[in-house]
Amino acid sequence: MRDSGRPEPPTVVVLLAPGGAHDAHALRQVLAGLEEEGVPAAVETAAAHDCVALAERAAERSSLEVGVGIAADGVCLTHRALHGRPPLEHLLDPVVASRARCLGHDAARLVTGIALKLPAG
Amino acid sequence: MSAGVHDAGRDQDVGDPGDAGDAGAPRRSAGLVVGVDIGNSTTEASAARVTGRGGAEHRGASLSRTSGVKGTVDNVAGVVTAVEAALRRAGHEVADVGTVLLNEATPVISGLAMETITETIITESTMIGHDPRTPGGAGLGVGVTTALADLGESEPGSSVVVVVPATSDFEDTAAALEAAGQRGVHVAAAVLGNDDAVLVVNRLSSPVPVVDEVSRIEAVPIGMLAAVEVAAPGRTVRTLSNAYGLAGVFGLDAEQTRTVAPVARALTGNRSAVVVRTPAGDVSDRVVAAGELRLVGAERTLSVDVSRGAEEVMDALARVAPLVDATGQAGTNVGGMMASVRQTMADLAGLELDEVRVGDLLAVDTVVPQEVSGGLAGEIVLENAVALAAMVRTRHSGMQRVAEAVRVALEHRGASGVQVQVGGVEAEMAVRGALTTPGTDTPLVVLDLGGGSTDAAVLERGGEVRATHVAGAGDLVTRLIDAELGLGDLEVAEQVKRNPLGKVESFFHLRLEDGTAQFFREPLPATVFARVVTLGEHGLAPVPTRHPLERVRAVRRAAKERVFVVNALRTLARVAPRGDLRSIGFVVLLGGSALDFEIPELVADALAPHGIVCGTGDVRGSEGPRNAVATGLVAAFLERDGTGRA
Numbered sequence: 001m002r003d004s005g006r007p008e009p010p011t012v013v014v015l016l017a018p019g020g021a022h023d024a025h026a027l028r029q030v031l032a033g034l035e036e037e038g039v040p041a042a043v044e045t046a047a048a049h050d051c052v053a054l055a056e057r058a059a060e061r062s063s064l065e066v067g068v069g070i071a072a073d074g075v076c077l078t079h080r081a082l083h084g085r086p087p088l089e090h091l092l093d094p095v096v097a098s099r100a101r102c103l104g105h106d107a108a109r110l111v112t113g114i115a116l117k118l119p120a121g
Numbered sequence: 122m123s124a125g126v127h128d129a130g131r132d133q134d135v136g137d138p139g140d141a142g143d144a145g146a147p148r149r150s151a152g153l154v155v156g157v158d159i160g161n162s163t164t165e166a167s168a169a170r171v172t173g174r175g176g177a178e179h180r181g182a183s184l185s186r187t188s189g190v191k192g193t194v195d196n197v198a199g200v201v202t203a204v205e206a207a208l209r210r211a212g213h214e215v216a217d218v219g220t221v222l223l224n225e226a227t228p229v230i231s232g233l234a235m236e237t238i239t240e241t242i243i244t245e246s247t248m249i250g251h252d253p254r255t256p257g258g259a260g261l262g263v264g265v266t267t268a269l270a271d272l273g274e275s276e277p278g279s280s281v282v283v284v285v286p287a288t289s290d291f292e293d294t295a296a297a298l299e300a301a302g303q304r305g306v307h308v309a310a311a312v313l314g315n316d317d318a319v320l321v322v323n324r325l326s327s328p329v330p331v332v333d334e335v336s337r338i339e340a341v342p343i344g345m346l347a348a349v350e351v352a353a354p355g356r357t358v359r360t361l362s363n364a365y366g367l368a369g370v371f372g373l374d375a376e377q378t379r380t381v382a383p384v385a386r387a388l389t390g391n392r393s394a395v396v397v398r399t400p401a402g403d404v405s406d407r408v409v410a411a412g413e414l415r416l417v418g419a420e421r422t423l424s425v426d427v428s429r430g431a432e433e434v435m436d437a438l439a440r441v442a443p444l445v446d447a448t449g450q451a452g453t454n455v456g457g458m459m460a461s462v463r464q465t466m467a468d469l470a471g472l473e474l475d476e477v478r479v480g481d482l483l484a485v486d487t488v489v490p491q492e493v494s495g496g497l498a499g500e501i502v503l504e505n506a507v508a509l510a511a512m513v514r515t516r517h518s519g520m521q522r523v524a525e526a527v528r529v530a531l532e533h534r535g536a537s538g539v540q541v542q543v544g545g546v547e548a549e550m551a552v553r554g555a556l557t558t559p560g561t562d563t564p565l566v567v568l569d570l571g572g573g574s575t576d577a578a579v580l581e582r583g584g585e586v587r588a589t590h591v592a593g594a595g596d597l598v599t600r601l602i603d604a605e606l607g608l609g610d611l612e613v614a615e616q617v618k619r620n621p622l623g624k625v626e627s628f629f630h631l632r633l634e635d636g637t638a639q640f641f642r643e644p645l646p647a648t649v650f651a652r653v654v655t656l657g658e659h660g661l662a663p664v665p666t667r668h669p670l671e672r673v674r675a676v677r678r679a680a681k682e683r684v685f686v687v688n689a690l691r692t693l694a695r696v697a698p699r700g701d702l703r704s705i706g707f708v709v710l711l712g713g714s715a716l717d718f719e720i721p722e723l724v725a726d727a728l729a730p731h732g733i734v735c736g737t738g739d740v741r742g743s744e745g746p747r748n749a750v751a752t753g754l755v756a757a758f759l760e761r762d763g764t765g766r767a
Contacts, residue, residue, distance in 0.1 A: 036316060115650065
């Protein structure tokens with residue numbers, strides 16, 4: 001619940017540090033993975049260059065406790081319960097599209113409780 | 122039977138090797154006796170001090186890994202380790218030992234084989250039934266299969282099922298479908314190579330059923346009438362899993378409906394399905410000619426067709442009993458199965474192939490998930506299979522040679538003048554040892570639940586011992602679990618057999634199979650998140666399966682029942698006086714599987730209606746189901762000549 005009193009819809013939060021075309025590509029794949037699994041996402045932008053820190057902030061904001069960070073250094077997925085610990089998945093730049101897609105699936109599966117795909121590497 | 126054997130180690134301090142007050146106290150060499158049981162996987166030893174007048178104090182027990190194949194000179198290293206450990210626990214050194222007693226091993230070697238007896242074949246790519254996790258849309262769509270690249274050439278007014286290669290991006294796919302729709306083409310459904318069904322459907326102005334993750338999308342026949350059905354979440358397809366539904370969709374007559382009935386059956390239970398009507402297309406499930414098993418009994422010989430199932434095999438086996446030998450029809454699956462089992466046993470026993478005589482068989486019906494031949498997306502069908510465990514009796518015994526080698530090895534380590542004897546037949550020794558379990562009495566039956574065979578021995582009130590061995594035990598359970606869950610990994614199957622299951626529900630807790638929960642302070646690894654896991658000694662291990670926990674548990678328990686409960690009843694009927702189970706008073710479970718967390722209760726439940734007291738042995742009230750044979754060896758030794766030597 002926010003100050004307005006309206007319940008916030010449940011979403012996985014994706015925090016994006018806009019930086020270039022490759023970020024947009026990663027974002028598209030992550031969102032596609034979430035959408036295919038049927039879990040809603042909210043994209044917000046932030047100025048940062050560390051995807052791990054962004055993912056932690058995103059997880060703090062997400063009502064589903066799952067956050068994705070996308071910055072120039074890569075893509076990261078974490079859960080609020082893992083705060084301060086190594087993130088679940090961390091793809092370094094340059095990010096392969098199929099692995100970003102897997103990460104999106106896993107972001108959704110953390111919410112729905114389905115075994116993760118875990119992009120290799 | 123166990124006169125004079127009492128346990129000092131349990132409630133007394135054992136650290137007093139001097140032990141005064143024993144008139145005629147034995148000299149060290151005569152006084153220390155170690156019984157050794159060489160098993161298939163472990164070697165157990167029990168050290169005792171003879172106290173005179175046939176009594177003994179058990180002072181130390183040990184367990185070590187068997188070195189080499191049971192009954193061969195390679196066993197010496199394991200025996201020496203076990204003897205040393207038992208003596209050390211008794212406060213002695215190797216030099217103190219007087220007599221070492223070895224068991225005459227159970228003369229049984231076993232082998233296993235499994236063969237499917239049904240086979241599902243798809244010809245000309247007529248069906249896609251792999252059940253992807255996230256299909257898109259809902260409902261039934263019927264049209265002519267059309268490649269995405271050729272969609273622009275479809276006539277307005279025609280109905281099409283679009284076939285989309287994995288190279289096409291979901292937005293491009295959705296745009297092409299929309300464009301076709303605007304030209305007046307009726308896009309009825311789509312079949313995708315990628316995992317994109319929900320993404321494509323979300324981008325269409327009017328959703329259609331979409332099936333995705335079709336791995337061999339290029340093999341889908343083009344230009345054929347096809348039907349695609351996707352059920353709403355939580356439901357399964359209704360039309361394509363119904364023979365008359367298929368008849369309605371494709372306008373089939375009675376004869377044609379008969380031929381598509383297997384398609385309907387194969388799609389039952391799926392949330393999504395595709396059926397393509399091709400001129401010669403068909404799905405058939407045929408029974409493989411498994412071949413005949415020839416069972417040679419003492420008085421008559423019967424042949425039984427294995428594809429008729431385990432029950433008929435076991436019926437025939439009962440009718441020819443006692444079994445003298447069994448062979449499979451040459452050139453058939455059974456022939457191959459039996460040949461491989463015999464070869465295994467010949468290798469293990471060091472026999473020539475034509476010397477191997479199968480002494481017992483256990484046939485078990487099972488199902489094996491197998492990839493359908495001709496499938497387009499790795500479809501899996503449960504095929505029927507039969508598993509066979511066979512057992513041979515071996516005549517040879519290498520125990521005398523082992524005994525001599527053990528003597529040399531122990532002398533070398535300072536035990537001068539040590540005597541090493543083959544102290545008794547394993548089954549008899551096991552019964553003697555089992556009788557030290559508090560609360561038991563004769564008539565008593567020992568059920569040794571091993572890896573390859575299940576052995577039973579009965580001790581009557583008069584002291585007479587009879588033993589029997591039947592095929593099928595822990596190894597067969599592992600194989601059944603492996604096959605029925607489609608694991609393809611015997612190590613994982615072994616873990617499933619040995620340990621309770623749990624389902625990881627968050628990073629910090631899991632739900633155990635009994636419904637309770639367990640919390641962890643450190644987050645669980647992502648590799649086990651939301652997975653069914655085994656709770657083994659080394660922590661959690663994921664079970665690589667899509668089956669829910671309940672299914673894995675049901676398979677595990679059913680496998681144990683079909684092997685151990687069946688064999689408990691078979692062996693008891695053989696050793697019970699007049700075959701009457703009610704005349705048995707006590708059943709003591711021994712062997713590795715008696716330590717299992719549920720096998721003893723499954724067996725006890727099955728025996729309860731016969732008025733039998735059944736439980737896991739607790740040798741000398743302290744060793745559990747271990748050390749029975751080693752303890753029995755010492756007891757028998759004392760009865761034979763223990764008093765004389767003191």
